[in-house]
Amino acid sequence: MRQQMLPYGRQSIDEADIAAVTAVLRSDWLTTGPMVAEYERAFAIAVAAEQAVALSSGTAALHACMFALGISVGDEVLVSAMTFAASANCVAYQGGTPVFVDVEPDTLLISPTAVEARITPQTRAIVAVDFAGQPCDYGRLRAIAQRHGLPLVADGCHALGAKQGSKPVGILADLTAFSTHPVKHITTGEGGVVTTNNAELAQRMRHFRNHGITTDHRQREQLGSWVYEMVELGYNYRITDFQSALGISQLKKLAGWIECRQKIAREYDAAFGESDLVSPLTVRPDANHAYHLYVVRLNLENLRADRRKIFAALRAEGIGVNVHYLPVHLHPYYRCRFDTQPGLCPAAEAAYERIISLPIFPAMNQADIEDVITAVRKVTEAFRA
Numbered sequence: 001m002r003q004q005m006l007p008y009g010r011q012s013i014d015e016a017d018i019a020a021v022t023a024v025l026r027s028d029w030l031t032t033g034p035m036v037a038e039y040e041r042a043f044a045i046a047v048a049a050e051q052a053v054a055l056s057s058g059t060a061a062l063h064a065c066m067f068a069l070g071i072s073v074g075d076e077v078l079v080s081a082m083t084f085a086a087s088a089n090c091v092a093y094q095g096g097t098p099v100f101v102d103v104e105p106d107t108l109l110i111s112p113t114a115v116e117a118r119i120t121p122q123t124r125a126i127v128a129v130d131f132a133g134q135p136c137d138y139g140r141l142r143a144i145a146q147r148h149g150l151p152l153v154a155d156g157c158h159a160l161g162a163k164q165g166s167k168p169v170g171i172l173a174d175l176t177a178f179s180t181h182p183v184k185h186i187t188t189g190e191g192g193v194v195t196t197n198n199a200e201l202a203q204r205m206r207h208f209r210n211h212g213i214t215t216d217h218r219q220r221e222q223l224g225s226w227v228y229e230m231v232e233l234g235y236n237y238r239i240t241d242f243q244s245a246l247g248i249s250q251l252k253k254l255a256g257w258i259e260c261r262q263k264i265a266r267e268y269d270a271a272f273g274e275s276d277l278v279s280p281l282t283v284r285p286d287a288n289h290a291y292h293l294y295v296v297r298l299n300l301e302n303l304r305a306d307r308r309k310i311f312a313a314l315r316a317e318g319i320g321v322n323v324h325y326l327p328v329h330l331h332p333y334y335r336c337r338f339d340t341q342p343g344l345c346p347a348a349e350a351a352y353e354r355i356i357s358l359p360i361f362p363a364m365n366q367a368d369i370e371d372v373i374t375a376v377r378k379v380t381e382a383f384r385a
């Protein structure tokens with residue numbers, strides 16, 4: 001048993017990161033300065049996109065996507081049921097209706113067949129979620145979106161650094177939202193980015209994050225002008241320059257961190273691939289998986305305990321397992337406000353009863369990895385039916 005709880009994810013911060021942040025703290029610009037645009041350029045390059053818009057959180061990034069697409073009252077937006085609430089909340093912020101779509105049981109990625117079945121004349125967009133860090137089936141999703149004239153949004157908050165074939169997450173959909181919360185692939189403390197090849201949507205999101213004002217403070221200073229105009233109802237969703245500097249420094253380490261995550265995943269695959277008590281999720285053949293999460297499903301048929309008991313036993317072993325996610329339509333807010341009921345997305349609901357996320361983050365050492373494998377084996381064998 002471990003003395004210290006191993007978390008399911010955590011950031012890696014080095015001296016270069018700290019130096020980058022302190023340099024900005026000593027400069028003239030703490031916010032809306034030159035680092036933001038530099039971060040956006042670096043982020044766009046990292047995912048091979050033409051545009052990146054940095055915001056204060058992944059949630060703000062998703063909200064900006066819905067705003068840029070003009071989602072409003074009466075509009076329906078299809079959203080994967082197996083995700084963090086923010087993927088759907090962004091639709092509700094705009095007064096739209098999230099319509100929950102079931103997932104494929106083996107990957108927990110949005111089912112293209114279920115997407116097509118939920119399209120109505122009110123549907124205005126599709127939000128796919130690259131669950132755990134694996135790209136969705138964008139080939140089929142793009143074809144469906146095109147056929148129905150719908151924009152495709154990727155919630156890529158799990159999937160910075162992932163690819164489908166040779167194409168990075170960030171250009172597989174019309175708009176892709178990322179988060180830089182400390183559990184994600186790179187961190188700026190709080191932060192988010194939207195990437196796109198659509199310059200017009202990028203411009204709308206830049207206004208949106210700055211109150212709907214058409215020029216920012218620095219542009220005004222360059223123009224020597226006090227004039228500004230608010231043309232839309234935006235928000236203050238700006239990111240600071242010191243966060244942007246941290247982001248630039250963190251991005252340099254992304255590729256190495258993805259390799260670390262993939263190496264840990266290969267060890268878990270080898271340990272659990274043949275198990276009759278737990279099964280890893282399926283990885284699609286063309287996926288280069290970024291492994292924000294490593295999720296196993298408990299084979300409850302072969303176990304005498306439910307997920308609650310096994311979860312508690314793993315925590316007692318010092319393994320900071322987690323559950324991602326309660327399907328969004330089962331949260332009380334959605335059940336009350338949108339009348340979503342159990343049974344709406346059966347595959348997501350069935351998966352929820354048996355999923356556990358194991359610790360995975362670049363700073364894990366070999367002993368940590370082995371502790372997880374040993375604990376999962378010990379606990380599941382103890383409950384073998």
Ligand SMILES: *Cc1c(COP(=O)(O)O)cnc(C)c1O
Pocket residue numbers: 057058059060083084086087129155157158178179180181190191192
């Ligand atoms: C983390 C996350 C978000 C929200 O990101 P924040 O930066 O915490 O606002 C949205 N969607 C998914 C799938 C996430 O994992």
